[in-house]
Amino acid sequence: MKAFNDLADFSNEEIKALVALAGRLDSNPEPEALKGKVLSLLFLSPSLRTLASFQAAMVRLGGGSFVISPDMSIHGLESRPGIVMDGVAAEHIREAVPVIASYGDAIGIRAFAERKSIETDMQENEFTAMTNLIDTPYINMESAMNHPCQSLADWKTMDDLNLPANGGKFVLSWAYHPKALPLAVPAATLHMAAKRGMDVTVLRPEGFELPDALMQKAAAAADVSGGSITATDQRSEAMEGAHVIYAKSWSSTRHYGDRLNDQKLREQHLDWCVDEHWFENAKDDCRFMHCLPVRRGVVVADEILDGPRSVVIPEARNRMLAQMAVLHQMLGGQS
């Protein structure tokens, strides 16, 4: 495996093998599988779960990692091509990324969306500008429009819960949040659930529709897997018979990159906070998923997070296991 960048690059059989490997590494540890192997971790945006889970994953497999993050005094990295670097930035990604990659057997890279235009962010310019510089195997630790590690963990989480693939009803719901957040998680989640064969409903207020290109990519995956994709702003309709609701806030796509108008629009939807009322016509044991961090009382009510529907903690732990499986395959751990 030369790259773990997008679940769409893998067949369902390959995904299932990764999920199975993740489970096996949990029950049968392999503390020598990646002995002496190094994972370089490059964060251009801050992180908690990703940072911790990748470091833990490498230790569990007998290797190790190092972290370069924006918390360090590296004065920012320049990324514009052809620039005369007489300002603050002391280093260009054209040097920094290949060097950091060269210390590892693989590199994980996190680069968030610029969030000026959807079209630009859909092109993943910042992320591919970096991966184009290296031959080292790489892992997408969240880019402008993707988060494959989260999606692999989420797939495993649903398998662990015996949530049906074909015939399973998956609601991806927007929720209120005071900030305009990236589309990476909803984009990846929509595609993942469709690829898993589920009937996916995107539930969101007007102005927060997911971009057409993302809907089409998911629809294509659904066509292959036997799933389906729909979208609505009607909560009750969306939740009918749902096996799982995956809540996540994201930027208004109508006002993408326009903070003021995004804020005005989102503040009309303060009531999009998932509570027990949402589940009235869902399956009795309908589950609640979220990638974390989550704002209590804003995105979701305490009663849900503290009740039996929530699977957010094992879901987060599955980040570590899913990444162990990816690293094991990528770095040639003996099975």
Next chain:
Amino acid sequence: MKAFNDLADFSNEEIKALVALAGRLDSNPEPEALKGKVLSLLFLSPSLRTLASFQAAMVRLGGGSFVISPDMSIHGLESRPGIVMDGVAAEHIREAVPVIASYGDAIGIRAFAERKSIETDMQENEFTAMTNLIDTPYINMESAMNHPCQSLADWKTMDDLNLPANGGKFVLSWAYHPKALPLAVPAATLHMAAKRGMDVTVLRPEGFELPDALMQKAAAAADVSGGSITATDQRSEAMEGAHVIYAKSWSSTRHYGDRLNDQKLREQHLDWCVDEHWFENAKDDCRFMHCLPVRRGVVVADEILDGPRSVVIPEARNRMLAQMAVLHQMLGGQS
């Protein structure tokens, strides 16, 4: 071992076994004992020795660790129950702590005192709010009123120096410091020396008496071990025949949480800086201990730190060895 939270939870035999194990792991390294095991390290307050010594301890036993600290861009963690999180904090400890714990085989947690009221801090609300959320074995890396890793290291340090247990005279002395510091180290030290069977004198100016509950807990330990507890503000009386003086500054308990009055009172005691005159009627080879960091010329004179009485460097190194013993027992290293 499910928790290492308070020396009082262990019998003297258990403490001695840990100290012996710490010594054995120093002379006979076990670099495969915790192969593939992960220690999660969660610091809600900054740290140098604890951070470094736990990371080193895990490497020496063949495992590894990861660190979440307030230096990282995690925007603070919310801890108030039932709060609507529409402010700065993006995550609640109810999610963050179980997730961080779930990546490790054990977790170390540091949470300082709130320092508004002694009663509240004695209840260890902040620390137990976190440990109540997890089933993972945990280690207290300093809480409002405890520091068991320091105490285990200090016990070993005195054993290494052949300082007598029963019959040994231990002076825990307040010292001047420009800031009002927590009671965690004096609280833990008082109890540790009493539990070790020593005759403990708390030497402090008026207004800096240790809380009754701490004195009673130590007295109970002394009753079992054959030690004793007294307190005085008379330096010469306290130091008579002392085998060791353990210096540490702490907040005024009379003006706890009242910065201005604490400061006024402490500034009357600028002369509480341990120098050679303090030792006039102590044992000739009376030792000087301190948990570090220490302010030279303020808490203690250079002549002491640079002279033969000081054991602060091996004492700090014992932090690593003591923690290796705890980790070895907690994480099931083969002996």
Next chain:
Amino acid sequence: MKAFNDLADFSNEEIKALVALAGRLDSNPEPEALKGKVLSLLFLSPSLRTLASFQAAMVRLGGGSFVISPDMSIHGLESRPGIVMDGVAAEHIREAVPVIASYGDAIGIRAFAERKSIETDMQENEFTAMTNLIDTPYINMESAMNHPCQSLADWKTMDDLNLPANGGKFVLSWAYHPKALPLAVPAATLHMAAKRGMDVTVLRPEGFELPDALMQKAAAAADVSGGSITATDQRSEAMEGAHVIYAKSWSSTRHYGDRLNDQKLREQHLDWCVDEHWFENAKDDCRFMHCLPVRRGVVVADEILDGPRSVVIPEARNRMLAQMAVLHQMLGGQS
């Protein structure tokens, strides 16, 4: 090996053995060589390559490391002897350095120049103040006037490229940079190239001459190795027949520590940006080296960094390999 502080402390045979070991550890990994061994990493100035490459080096050899850096909330370390510490600093290097060292089997220390006077910086007061406090084997990770890890990596880089030792022409060239940078890299590079037996030309504008003591140290090394040392401000003369140009900016030595006059003088030399014109009378395949980070369009043109002359990426990777060799010898890895 008790210290890796200066290439001058080692014979050419010893250097060659380290370079050979670095190559061997690259082709034949030894992931158990330093099992359970710990490297303490103390940065008093920020770092990216050094931080990453040392951490990766220890993992590749089966050990681990921990980092203490100025990014952490350690409030600065006091270093003045005899000071009364009633200010901001909560800890003195007299405690911090021995403690940090005591957690490791070796310690790496980075301490930059004070840059007030050349004479003071040449004495390496800050660095030796720390190493004098410890018995632990130590590695110079860059001091006021030295950078032996960079030099060992550079030596290996030239060997890898089959650049001739005796008879090889090495140009160490000043380049423009908006800031007055330390002399550590030029000082170490000058001596390294001379010790390798090369004919070294220091190319720099007036006012940027390297200090006499550095020139004499390099000349002494050249006497032994059969190399030579010259200096000029004439670009064409310097580059004639050159096998390699090593570009680096440094402070004006005429106005050392005088920021304003340094800046005035350096701004007269904005044209000292290495581009293809510099190579007109060099060897056809003359190489470009730089220790990184490098400012594109300021120190060197993109055409050079992106073209076949540049070896900066493998040069940076050699940092890791060179340090692995040093650590392997220092910490007793079985060969």
